[in-house]
């Protein structure tokens with residue numbers, strides 16, 4: 001395996017991020033039937049209000065992780081403390097590179113950057129049928145704190161809210 005590098009994404013990484021998002025099915029989930037150009041503009045604008053991190057092998061983007069303040073991005077039906085906490089808005093690893101612990105490394109890197117930004121913990125929400133994501137969050141120390149229906153999920157699939165305290 002080539003040496004991996006982790007960094008905050010810039011505009012130059014957006015095409016690579018889009019490719020990974022396409023390959024893991026995130027584009028169809030979040031931007032169904034939207035033109036690539038429009039999605040690209042949207043992601044470029046999102047560099048301003050959230051943290052987008054990438055993992056690269058040589059210069060190729062092979063994974064992304066996105067988070068922002070829970071106060072701004074986390075909508076959930078239960079009362080939780082959002083202040084000073086991050087919310088994970090998504091993680092994806094190119095299928096050619098999955099199951100090589102890269103997702104885990106990217107979660108660890110995300111935690112490091114979120115801690116540097118002053119966040120005291122993080123939330124994530126995961127579809128109840130997403131075994132890989134549930135596993136990666138669990139091995140990163142996240143614990144399940146709630147389970148509820150969410151309109152963004154297909155019928156019968158619950159939203160699992162997970163939490164990890166950093167300090």
Ligand SMILES: CC(C)(COP(=O)(O)OP(=O)(O)OC[C@H]1O[C@@H](n2cnc3c(N)ncnc32)[C@H](O)[C@@H]1OP(=O)(O)O)[C@@H](O)C(=O)NCCC(=O)NCCS
Pocket residue numbers: 024089090091092093094097098099100101102103104105126130131132133135136139
């Ligand atoms: C979830 C995802 C990021 C995991 O990335 P990855 O690099 O393959 O994960 P890792 O190799 O670091 O594996 C982490 C753990 O998950 C387990 N795992 C990974 N893929 C799995 C799968 N398909 N089924 C079951 N377990 C899986 C690994 O065995 C490992 O478990 P361990 O801690 O017991 O060793 C990746 O599968 C992905 O991009 N999925 C599609 C996008 C997605 O669903 N994102 C999350 C919602 S936004």
